[in-house]
Amino acid sequence: MRFSYFVLRRWLYSILVLFGLSILIFIIARMLPGDPARLALGPFALQEQVEHLRHVMGMDKPLPLQYWTYITGIFHGDFGLSFQTRRNVALDIAHYLPATVELVLVAIVWVLVLGVPLGVLAARYKDSWVDNLVRVMAFIGVAVPPFVVGLFLQLTFSYLLGILPTTGRLSLMTPAPPLRTGLLLLDSLIEGDFSALGDALKHIILPSFAIAMTGIGQIARLTRASMSDVANQDYIEASRGFGIPNRVIAFKYMLKPASIAPLTILGLTFASELSNAFLVETVFAWPGLAKYGIRAILRKDFNAVMGVVLIIGLAFVIVNLIVDILAGYVDPRVRIKHEEGE
Amino acid sequence: MSTRASHHQVTTGLNETRWMIIKDRLGRGWYKFRRNPISLVGGVMVLLCVLLAIFAPYVTPYPKHAGAFTDFQNAFQAPSKSHWLGTDALGCDVFTRIIFGSRISLMLTAVVLGISVPVGVFLGLISGYMGGKTETVIMRVTDVFLSLPALVMALAICAAFTPSIDKAMLAVASIWWTWHCRLVNGITRSIKTEEFVQASKVLGASPLRIIFKDILPNCASPVIVKITLDAGFVILVGAGLSFLGLGAQPPAEDLGTMISFGAKYLPERWWMTVFPSLAIFFIILGFNLLGDGLRDVLAVEEGV
Amino acid sequence: MEEKAILDIRDLHVWFRVYEGVSRVLDGVSLYVRGGEHVGLVGETGCGKTVAMKTAMGILRSPPALFPQGQVLLAGRDVLKAAPIELLRMKGKTISMIFQDPLSALNPVFTVGQQIFDVIRFGHRWIRDDGALTKTKVRGIAMEALTSVQLPDPRRILSLYPLELSGGMRQRVLIAMALVNRPRFLIADEPGSALDVTIQAQILSLLKSLVKEAGIAVLLITHDLGVVRETVERVYIMYAGRVVEEGQTVEIFDDPKHPYTQGLLSSVPRLTGEALAEGIPGTLSDYTEAPSGCRFHPRCPQAMEKCAQQKPPMVKVSTKQHVACYLYHGGGG
Numbered sequence: 001m002r003f004s005y006f007v008l009r010r011w012l013y014s015i016l017v018l019f020g021l022s023i024l025i026f027i028i029a030r031m032l033p034g035d036p037a038r039l040a041l042g043p044f045a046l047q048e049q050v051e052h053l054r055h056v057m058g059m060d061k062p063l064p065l066q067y068w069t070y071i072t073g074i075f076h077g078d079f080g081l082s083f084q085t086r087r088n089v090a091l092d093i094a095h096y097l098p099a100t101v102e103l104v105l106v107a108i109v110w111v112l113v114l115g116v117p118l119g120v121l122a123a124r125y126k127d128s129w130v131d132n133l134v135r136v137m138a139f140i141g142v143a144v145p146p147f148v149v150g151l152f153l154q155l156t157f158s159y160l161l162g163i164l165p166t167t168g169r170l171s172l173m174t175p176a177p178p179l180r181t182g183l184l185l186l187d188s189l190i191e192g193d194f195s196a197l198g199d200a201l202k203h204i205i206l207p208s209f210a211i212a213m214t215g216i217g218q219i220a221r222l223t224r225a226s227m228s229d230v231a232n233q234d235y236i237e238a239s240r241g242f243g244i245p246n247r248v249i250a251f252k253y254m255l256k257p258a259s260i261a262p263l264t265i266l267g268l269t270f271a272s273e274l275s276n277a278f279l280v281e282t283v284f285a286w287p288g289l290a291k292y293g294i295r296a297i298l299r300k301d302f303n304a305v306m307g308v309v310l311i312i313g314l315a316f317v318i319v320n321l322i323v324d325i326l327a328g329y330v331d332p333r334v335r336i337k338h339e340e341g342e
Numbered sequence: 343m344s345t346r347a348s349h350h351q352v353t354t355g356l357n358e359t360r361w362m363i364i365k366d367r368l369g370r371g372w373y374k375f376r377r378n379p380i381s382l383v384g385g386v387m388v389l390l391c392v393l394l395a396i397f398a399p400y401v402t403p404y405p406k407h408a409g410a411f412t413d414f415q416n417a418f419q420a421p422s423k424s425h426w427l428g429t430d431a432l433g434c435d436v437f438t439r440i441i442f443g444s445r446i447s448l449m450l451t452a453v454v455l456g457i458s459v460p461v462g463v464f465l466g467l468i469s470g471y472m473g474g475k476t477e478t479v480i481m482r483v484t485d486v487f488l489s490l491p492a493l494v495m496a497l498a499i500c501a502a503f504t505p506s507i508d509k510a511m512l513a514v515a516s517i518w519w520t521w522h523c524r525l526v527n528g529i530t531r532s533i534k535t536e537e538f539v540q541a542s543k544v545l546g547a548s549p550l551r552i553i554f555k556d557i558l559p560n561c562a563s564p565v566i567v568k569i570t571l572d573a574g575f576v577i578l579v580g581a582g583l584s585f586l587g588l589g590a591q592p593p594a595e596d597l598g599t600m601i602s603f604g605a606k607y608l609p610e611r612w613w614m615t616v617f618p619s620l621a622i623f624f625i626i627l628g629f630n631l632l633g634d635g636l637r638d639v640l641a642v643e644e645g646v
Numbered sequence: 647m648e649e650k651a652i653l654d655i656r657d658l659h660v661w662f663r664v665y666e667g668v669s670r671v672l673d674g675v676s677l678y679v680r681g682g683e684h685v686g687l688v689g690e691t692g693c694g695k696t697v698a699m700k701t702a703m704g705i706l707r708s709p710p711a712l713f714p715q716g717q718v719l720l721a722g723r724d725v726l727k728a729a730p731i732e733l734l735r736m737k738g739k740t741i742s743m744i745f746q747d748p749l750s751a752l753n754p755v756f757t758v759g760q761q762i763f764d765v766i767r768f769g770h771r772w773i774r775d776d777g778a779l780t781k782t783k784v785r786g787i788a789m790e791a792l793t794s795v796q797l798p799d800p801r802r803i804l805s806l807y808p809l810e811l812s813g814g815m816r817q818r819v820l821i822a823m824a825l826v827n828r829p830r831f832l833i834a835d836e837p838g839s840a841l842d843v844t845i846q847a848q849i850l851s852l853l854k855s856l857v858k859e860a861g862i863a864v865l866l867i868t869h870d871l872g873v874v875r876e877t878v879e880r881v882y883i884m885y886a887g888r889v890v891e892e893g894q895t896v897e898i899f900d901d902p903k904h905p906y907t908q909g910l911l912s913s914v915p916r917l918t919g920e921a922l923a924e925g926i927p928g929t930l931s932d933y934t935e936a937p938s939g940c941r942f943h944p945r946c947p948q949a950m951e952k953c954a955q956q957k958p959p960m961v962k963v964s965t966k967q968h969v970a971c972y973l974y975h976g977g978g979g
Contacts, residue, residue, distance in 0.1 A: 240737075297500060302501070336809050
């Protein structure tokens with residue numbers, strides 16, 4: 001079996017799982033007590049109004065038909081109407097998604113530029129201060145809720161030191177760059193607006209770091225374990241025996257095999273960052289998808305909840321697909337295993 | 343009759359040796375555990391939390407301050423001799439509420455794991471042993487549940503309910519079984535082909551007997567380690583739900599809720615946020631240290 | 647004899663700091679290999695053969711290894727004291743090594759080509775400074791090396807990953823890598839022992855013809871006495887971190903002196919290592935609490951009181967045979 005065929009099959013399966021997810025959420029949302037139309041309109045709305053809304057939303061039809069209408073709508077980009085914003089959920093998602101994407105991307109950058117080198121250094125200098133730092137960060141990453149990390153960062157850098165802003169994506173005084181991608185950093189860069197870029201950067205540092213904390217600890221710990229594991233392999237000893245210089249061994253012959261394990265958990269890191277975003281966006285009043293999703297959940301805005309859940313599921317699938325391809329690229333064993341028909 | 347007798351002899355023989363192996367493993371494990379200071383520290387931390395939570399009404403200075411209580415006269419007091427960790431917006435003693443709050447956290451994790459672990463282990467055993475369609479269906483369902491990050495999935499399920507601590511527990515429990523199901527499914531699949539299981543089969547042991555006597559004991563160590571590591575994670579997810587207003591509702595003294603309310607008064611009334619945060623950190627760290635130590639002691643592979 | 651020795655190990659002690667204390671893995675090993683000579687080093691698994699050879703290659707990591715005493719002279723230079731760069735220069739050109747397990751000695755995530763090219767490139771800087779080493783030239787040298795170990799279709803093999811090769815092919819690739827920089831001395835650590843018997847035989851005869859052709863000195867580490875008898879001129883017998891007997895292959899096989907050697911030989915003819923210990927009751931001792939005196943005395947059928955007290959020194963028993971055993975100390979004294 002070709003590797004690309006294997007990736008394609010995984011991808012198709014993930015899409016099927018997403019359908020399963022949509023059914024699951026749909027059932028939970030519609031089968032449980034509480035009338036969404038009533039909730040949307042409030043306790044003082046007339047019964048007729050509620051009935052009318054139910055009719056408009058198609059909720060007076062049988063459940064399978066409702067699902068069918070919903071799921072076919074999605075393929076036309078119609079995620080249904082949001083009760084809160086009275087807009088199509090697709091529009092809302094398009095509006096809120098970029099802020100979250102930007103936050104998570106910057107968080108991934110944090111993980112890569114801090115987690116990996118820290119792990120390499122910790123493996124190189126065992127029991128040194130770097131090693132201890134990695135250990136502490138790993139424990140903080142798993143034991144401190146990300147919203148607490150966020151609050152502490154706010155407390156330190158905004159309230160006590162006063163060097164970074166508390167909330168939002170931009171200061172009120174900074175005019176936003178024209179909307180292109182919705183990613184402020186990118187948009188201001190395209191525009192060449194460096195004051196906006198600087199301001200956006202200042203705003204994103206704390207929340208993205210709070211989100212990345214879990215991942216930094218995980219990746220650093222795994223990189224450390226994996227580097228020391230590779231260092232003990234026969235093939236590294238053999239390379240030294242053949243007279244390959246240490247520098248080449250460390251950065252070529254060790255780093256590549258050692259990067260496989262951290263790479264395979266990048267999908268999980270991404271998942272933890274998405275989860276963390278739901279908590280951290282609230283702390284920093286970050287106008288992203290997670291914050292939109294939380295509001296939708298609190299107000300029982302089911303179409304919005306469905307939309308957010310499916311988008312996050314899709315993002316998860318895409319990231320795992322990328323990780324699969326990267327793993328196949330770095331580790332020939334994965335590729336060959338599938339090409340030989342396993 | 344003679345085959346029956348020999349079957350009996352063989353299986354008792356097997357059981358005895360297995361017992362010896364388990365006893366030996368436990369002995370070595372305890373020895374390693376005592377020599378592993380980190381897991382010991384973790385164990386002590388967990389034990390301390392549990393004891394404080396159980397005896398909360400007796401060890402706290404103001405047991406009345408847990409739950410609905412207001413004393414506006416004493417609101418927003420900084421830490422002092424009478425209120426070690428200060429008081430909150432309603433004048434409740436923060437220390438007292440933290441101790442009672444750890445009760446809720448521990449209860450949450452106990453209930454969630456108490457429901458989800460047996461379910462997950464059972465489904466994992468069944469699916470791994472039976473294979474075929476049963477396995478396909480069960481594992482596909484777990485895939486659906488795992489297609490979202492745990493917290494997001496819990497949030498989505500919470501969306502259907504009026505927020506409360508019970509519903510939060512239900513939501514988390516309804517996801518958590520999947521992890522144990524996958525873990526046990528993997529172990530069962532690899533074990534069922536091993537010789538001692540095949541031997542039991544040949545000797546005519548019933549599937550239930552094989553599942554519970556031969557396979558289940560081999561899942562014990564990884565599941566125990568996972569439970570310990572999970573305990574902290576469940577508390578983390580629970581705290582997240584409360585922080586977002588989807589878990590315990592005021593006036594319940596939940597740590598996540600306390601932090602979320604206290605955050606409004608940062609930085610001046612820092613004690614309302616800082617101390618509950620430290621309490622969460624302490625509990626979760628305890629479980630993680632214990633779990634990490636147990637993993638070494640029981641020689642369970644990393645990645646569980 | 648020593649001035650012509652390419653490898654000269656003198657009274658080498660190697661210790662490891664372990665959890666239980668200090669593990670004295672090598673306890674005064676002395677041996678030498680002359681230029682062009684083929685020497686065998688025989689002993690049970692775990693007797694310290696591989697540690698001795700890794701020390702000679704300068705690839706034993708320290709810590710955990712400690713070198714409290716002794717010298718390892720490689721072409722006259724002390725490996726234990728040499729600067730890293732000096733050691734690096736010797737690898738490939740002066741000394742090379744064939745690793746025990748071909749399955750784990752090749753890096754799984756690089757192609758054969760990527761690995762052998764680097765060996766040539768970094769070896770070349772010190773050995774054949776005859777102008778620029780172009781990519782095509784490196785490729786040519788690599789293909790030549792793969793052809794010399796009788797690998798079919800070397801061009802294709804260069805583009806494959808180790809996983810795509812059979813065990814025998816990987817062993818051949820490793821031999822090609824070891825010899826590509828034309829070393830004067832080769833350490834072969836149980837070559838082919840991880841493969842099945844017929845392939846091992848092929849590998850050994852290939853290796854024999856290659857080293858004979860190029861006049862390379864060889865130290866063959868093995869637990870297989872059959873292999874030793876067919877390939878080497880001189881033999882060292884090792885037991886628990888010490889050399890217990892040394893001599894011409896013929897002499898040792900005809901007239902073994904040390905009780906351990908006698909035991910070893912009585913358990914031949916066997917082809918695999920596991921059977922070796924069967925001929926001698928007991929097991930190899932634990933290095934943290936090694937027996938006092940002669941380390942073999944707890945298992946020795948002819949042990950005397952003295953054996954438990956003092957380490958027996960090497961004595962000459964004939965012109966070319968030495969043994970470390972009190973049985974041969976003049977008059978049994």
